[in-house]
Amino acid sequence: xxxxxxxxxxALECIPGGVNSPVxxxxxxxxxxxxxxxxxxxxxxxxxxxxxxxYILSWGPMINGHxxxxxxxxxxxxxxxxxxxxxPTEIEVEMAEFMTSRIPHIDMVRMVNSGxxxxxxxIRTARGFTGREKIIKFSGCYHGHSDCLLVDAGSxxxxxxxxxSAGVPAGCTKDTLTATYNDLDSVESLFEANKGEIACLIVxxxxxxxxxxxxDPGFLQGLREICTREGALLIFDEVITGFRLAFGGAAELTGxxxxxxxxxxxxxxxxxxxxxxxxKEIMSMVAPLGPVYQAGTLSGNPVAxxxxxxQLKILTENPNFYTELAAKGEKLYGTIDxxxxxxxxxxxxxxxxxxxxxxxxxxxxxxxxxxKKADTAAFTKYFRYMLEHGVHLAPSxxxxxxxxxxxxxxxxxxxxxxVEDYLKGMK
Ligand code: HOZ
Numbered sequence: 001x002x003x004x005x006x007x008x009x010x011a012l013e014c015i016p017g018g019v020n021s022p023v024x025x026x027x028x029x030x031x032x033x034x035x036x037x038x039x040x041x042x043x044x045x046x047x048x049x050x051x052x053x054x055y056i057l058s059w060g061p062m063i064n065g066h067x068x069x070x071x072x073x074x075x076x077x078x079x080x081x082x083x084x085x086x087x088p089t090e091i092e093v094e095m096a097e098f099m100t101s102r103i104p105h106i107d108m109v110r111m112v113n114s115g116x117x118x119x120x121x122x123i124r125t126a127r128g129f130t131g132r133e134k135i136i137k138f139s140g141c142y143h144g145h146s147d148c149l150l151v152d153a154g155s156x157x158x159x160x161x162x163x164x165s166a167g168v169p170a171g172c173t174k175d176t177l178t179a180t181y182n183d184l185d186s187v188e189s190l191f192e193a194n195k196g197e198i199a200c201l202i203v204x205x206x207x208x209x210x211x212x213x214x215x216d217p218g219f220l221q222g223l224r225e226i227c228t229r230e231g232a233l234l235i236f237d238e239v240i241t242g243f244r245l246a247f248g249g250a251a252e253l254t255g256x257x258x259x260x261x262x263x264x265x266x267x268x269x270x271x272x273x274x275x276x277x278x279x280k281e282i283m284s285m286v287a288p289l290g291p292v293y294q295a296g297t298l299s300g301n302p303v304a305x306x307x308x309x310x311q312l313k314i315l316t317e318n319p320n321f322y323t324e325l326a327a328k329g330e331k332l333y334g335t336i337d338x339x340x341x342x343x344x345x346x347x348x349x350x351x352x353x354x355x356x357x358x359x360x361x362x363x364x365x366x367x368x369x370x371x372k373k374a375d376t377a378a379f380t381k382y383f384r385y386m387l388e389h390g391v392h393l394a395p396s397x398x399x400x401x402x403x404x405x406x407x408x409x410x411x412x413x414x415x416x417x418x419v420e421d422y423l424k425g426m427k
Pocket of ligand 1: 058059209
């Protein structure tokens with residue numbers, strides 16, 4: 001028994017399931033989670049001192065690697081001035097100006113504390129703005145754990161094999177309609193059946209909570225056109241893709257402009273931050289300017305803003321940041337894809353930029369039903385092999401792999417050698 005097992009035994013006595021977020025419990029892979037002691041760059045170390053190449057990266061935020069010195073310095077500097085005031089600060093203005101001057105579809109932005117909060121608030125704003133109540137989401141997309149969005153949700157619910165959560169009153173989800181990812185007809189049908197009643201459609205522009213599922217060419221543009229025609233707001237949930245696929249996220253990468261956008265993860269530089277923004281007339285609905293109420297004691301916290309703003313600045317300084325990161329993605333994921341074909345294993349590799357996912361199904365994965373066909377027992381074997389050989393992957397078939405700029409060629413080569421050894425063993 002290692003220290004992780006000891007800590008898990010203690011944690012199980014006093015924390016539900018031993019963890020503060022369900023997927024971390026390793027339930028679906030039948031193991032004890034590694035308890036982490038520290039991390040640096042692309043590596044993470046557990047409490048027994050084992051070194052892993054980290055492809056979780058705190059589930060996305062650490063795009064500049066763990067322990068980035070510049071971010072760290074800003075956090076220490078901010079802490080020394082006081083950790084929270086509950087009053088406006090200059091750095092909140094700098095953060096908002098930094099974003100609005102670089103992301104054309106955001107005129108105004110409100111900072112919150114998590115992606116869940118950002119999405120919940122964006123939906124309330126969209127309902128307030130349109131005066132309509134119904135919303136559309138896609139099966140398999142995950143938008144945080146607020147009540148109205150726990151319908152056919154991805155991430156931890158999909159990992160647990162359940163569509164929703166106990167404790168959510170039927171009234172909270174009765175206005176949530178679900179469409180099929182990459183299927184514009186399913187969206188058209190919902191709008192047709194609920195004429196003039198849909199406030200907004202929310203989508204992960206690249207789905208990354210049912211594994212990674214790419215939008216088909218024309219899918220996002222089609223959503224844009226339908227929403228415009230029907231007077232509904234198009235919300236891109238860029239909690240994962242924002243600042244990761246491009247500074248302006250999937251919207252910048254695909255050229256499709258949402259009405260509103262939500263962020264989390266990278267925007268906090270490792271601190272708990274979320275944000276939602278959009279066009280001025282929409283964001284003007286938010287209190288105290290408008291009638292849509294949303295508030296938070298720690299929103300715009302100066303230490304969190306210091307971390308987030310420094311991280312965002314780093315992303316904009318090197319004009320080749322995203323092409324270099326995508327090249328790492330091509331090397332890692334593109335080569336895994338070639339290996340899968342070479343060894344003729346029944347898997348499918350979906351990837352874009354620094355996001356990737358090996359699905360244990362031979363068929364294309366374009367939506368929730370396709371993703372659910374994956375052989376999770378086969379994933380578990382692969383996951384265990386990789387972990388036992390020093391590679392830290394998300395403990396679920398339905399989560400993404402993340403790369404940072406600190407992943408070296410050596411890290412990627414070592415990972416590829418392991419994948420190849422594993423695939424040889426599968427034959
Ligand atoms: N929502 C995250 C996965 N998509 C889980 C985060 C965590 O468990 O830390």
